[in-house]
Amino acid sequence: MYDTIIIGAGPGGLTAGIYAMRGKLKVLCLEKENAGGRIAEAGIVENYPGFDSIRGIELAEKFKNHAEKFKLPIIYEEVVGLDIKEQPYKVITNKNTYETKTIVIATGTRPKKLNIGEDKFIGRGVSYCTMCDAFFYLGKEVIVIGRDTPAIMSAINLKDIAKKIILITDKSKLKAAEPIMLDKLKEINNLEIVYNAKPLEIFGKEKAEGVKIDVDGEIKEIKADGIFISLGHIPNTDFLKNSGIELTEGGYIKTDKNCKTNIEGVYAVGDVCGGVMQVAKAVGDGCVAMANIIKYISKL
Amino acid sequence: MYDTIIIGAGPGGLTAGIYAMRGKLKVLCLEKENAGGRIAEAGIVENYPGFDSIRGIELAEKFKNHAEKFKLPIIYEEVVGLDIKEQPYKVITNKNTYETKTIVIATGTRPKKLNIGEDKFIGRGVSYCTMCDAFFYLGKEVIVIGRDTPAIMSAINLKDIAKKIILITDKSKLKAAEPIMLDKLKEINNLEIVYNAKPLEIFGKEKAEGVKIDVDGEIKEIKADGIFISLGHIPNTDFLKNSGIELTEGGYIKTDKNCKTNIEGVYAVGDVCGGVMQVAKAVGDGCVAMANIIKYISKL
Numbered sequence: 001m002y003d004t005i006i007i008g009a010g011p012g013g014l015t016a017g018i019y020a021m022r023g024k025l026k027v028l029c030l031e032k033e034n035a036g037g038r039i040a041e042a043g044i045v046e047n048y049p050g051f052d053s054i055r056g057i058e059l060a061e062k063f064k065n066h067a068e069k070f071k072l073p074i075i076y077e078e079v080v081g082l083d084i085k086e087q088p089y090k091v092i093t094n095k096n097t098y099e100t101k102t103i104v105i106a107t108g109t110r111p112k113k114l115n116i117g118e119d120k121f122i123g124r125g126v127s128y129c130t131m132c133d134a135f136f137y138l139g140k141e142v143i144v145i146g147r148d149t150p151a152i153m154s155a156i157n158l159k160d161i162a163k164k165i166i167l168i169t170d171k172s173k174l175k176a177a178e179p180i181m182l183d184k185l186k187e188i189n190n191l192e193i194v195y196n197a198k199p200l201e202i203f204g205k206e207k208a209e210g211v212k213i214d215v216d217g218e219i220k221e222i223k224a225d226g227i228f229i230s231l232g233h234i235p236n237t238d239f240l241k242n243s244g245i246e247l248t249e250g251g252y253i254k255t256d257k258n259c260k261t262n263i264e265g266v267y268a269v270g271d272v273c274g275g276v277m278q279v280a281k282a283v284g285d286g287c288v289a290m291a292n293i294i295k296y297i298s299k300l
Numbered sequence: 301m302y303d304t305i306i307i308g309a310g311p312g313g314l315t316a317g318i319y320a321m322r323g324k325l326k327v328l329c330l331e332k333e334n335a336g337g338r339i340a341e342a343g344i345v346e347n348y349p350g351f352d353s354i355r356g357i358e359l360a361e362k363f364k365n366h367a368e369k370f371k372l373p374i375i376y377e378e379v380v381g382l383d384i385k386e387q388p389y390k391v392i393t394n395k396n397t398y399e400t401k402t403i404v405i406a407t408g409t410r411p412k413k414l415n416i417g418e419d420k421f422i423g424r425g426v427s428y429c430t431m432c433d434a435f436f437y438l439g440k441e442v443i444v445i446g447r448d449t450p451a452i453m454s455a456i457n458l459k460d461i462a463k464k465i466i467l468i469t470d471k472s473k474l475k476a477a478e479p480i481m482l483d484k485l486k487e488i489n490n491l492e493i494v495y496n497a498k499p500l501e502i503f504g505k506e507k508a509e510g511v512k513i514d515v516d517g518e519i520k521e522i523k524a525d526g527i528f529i530s531l532g533h534i535p536n537t538d539f540l541k542n543s544g545i546e547l548t549e550g551g552y553i554k555t556d557k558n559c560k561t562n563i564e565g566v567y568a569v570g571d572v573c574g575g576v577m578q579v580a581k582a583v584g585d586g587c588v589a590m591a592n593i594i595k596y597i598s599k600l
Contacts, residue, residue, distance in 0.1 A: 010347065047587075049315045050351060066351070072493070177322055180324055255555065278591070283584055288575070288584070291581075292576075
């Protein structure tokens with residue numbers, strides 16, 4: 001029986017874990033993929049205070065090492081459901097069921113798909129992650145299909161690696177979460193932007209070779225060595241089906257100021273709550289959630 | 301006319317500043333004392349994710365340098381009042397009046413006083429800040445007067461510096477924000493704790509020489525080379541008198557999930573909001589507040 005189970009080992013989950021270990025709780029952190037979270041895909045991070053410029057993968061490593069220093073136990077299993085109708089709460093993974101008094105959901109988001117035939121080319125010319133895969137296209141031509149901040153970030157991540165970047169968007173104008181990103185986009189001189197372009201099909205034989213688009217009714221084929229899909233992300237809340245946890249219209253978890261969900265003892269932190277999706281905010285959430293759990297448990 | 305004025309250059313204010321500069325706002329940060337904030341007094345910080353162990357003063361410096369890298373303008377003036385009845389809002393300092401569309405209050409807290417004659421000995425044997433002044437008492441005997449987390453932190457900060465620490469508290473038991481601190485307290489072997497002791501007077505001639513206490517009706521004099529007062533802190537909200545900003549009973553600023561106060565365009569971040577008083581939380585607040593201000597200003 002655990003005091004608290006943290007689902008997800010990104011910046012929010014690991015921060016909650018550090019505070020839980022320092023609070024001497026009996027804690028378990030469950031992670032589906034890699035500790036450190038999606039920040040590892042973030043290219044250069046310049047807005048997490050204390051590090052004025054750091055590679056995302058390096059920051060992810062620092063968070064992980066910090067949690068390891070306090071001996072946070074991380075088990076690599078995928079959570080498939082929660083049974084939180086009554087105490088003790090049950091966290092069900094693909095391998096085990098764990099009992100716990102409290103839960104922190106820190107499952108983040110995953111990339112949105114285009115669904116125009118890209119699935120068969122994943123890892124063969126199609127990627128959702130510039131940071132992970134950009135270097136496979138060193139000196140080559142790439143296409144970025146997407147919108148707004150995610151597409152802009154991908155172009156920025158690719159600018160010094162690819163020979164040429166063609167950014168294809170179905171919008172007439174790109175919006176950025178931070179205006180400074182639009183300046184950086186303008187400074188990229190190996191970038192071409194195709195506006196008002198509806199992507200129809202990703203084509204190729206052994207590997208992806210290009211994308212068919214519709215620009216104002218005119219069908220075009222644009223070819224490149226690699227294709228990055230940058231449409232943003234959707235919250236990882238599928239495992240919450242029938243759990244009773246209240247979600248927003250977009251599928252994010254509804255939380256209050258203390259990161260508490262509508263269910264007593266269940267908290268959510270970071271990107272999975274929607275709103276401001278930044279490392280700094282996820283870290284703040286993790287701290288606030290665990291401080292509140294420590295208080296809650298001391299009263300049980 | 302500024303887009304936003306940030307009052308206070310601690311972790312919360314500087315984070316808001318970094319986001320404001322990246323958001324290309326016209327921004328001014330006003331600071332009464334030192335950029336970096338009270339974290340500089342914090343001894344060793346082990347719970348700001350990314351730095352598993354760092355001196356508070358070094359972390360404060362990193363925050364300051366990060367803000368300077370993005371050229372955040374910081375002016376050293378004390379804010380004495382706000383006129384926020386209508387736009388443009390006015391921030392009144394001891395030297396100037398500045399006009400702005402939005403405000404972030406990040407003024408933190410200040411140490412609570414004992415008021416038993418310590419005022420005349422400040423800097424002459426009496427201090428509120430172990431981190432600032434502990435090294436003046438290298439190899440000497442010190443008294444810590446206080447309660448709970450602040451007193452425990454002071455004892456921990458002094459343990460490797462002072463020859464002997466006498467912790468005087470009017471409580472019968474000490475509570476810690478994080479249980480791990482109580483373990484660390486128990487490990488200090490040059491520490492003596494006097495419980496249930498009401499401090500009556502700090503006495504001395506040229507400098508403080510000791511404290512008179514009442515333990516269950518028995519009056520005692522305890523002497524030492526230095527006295528640290530560690531009673532916690534009170535929010536710096538005096539300048540908000542008649543501003544219309546809603547405070548809690550304890551004098552902290554009431555904010556919602558987005559760090560917004562009851563006044564449109566006025567936000568508050570970090571310790572001055574009460575609740576969880578941690579660097580991680582202040583940083584998260586600063587990020588959330590400025591992300592919301594950027595959105596708010598783009599719609600004006």
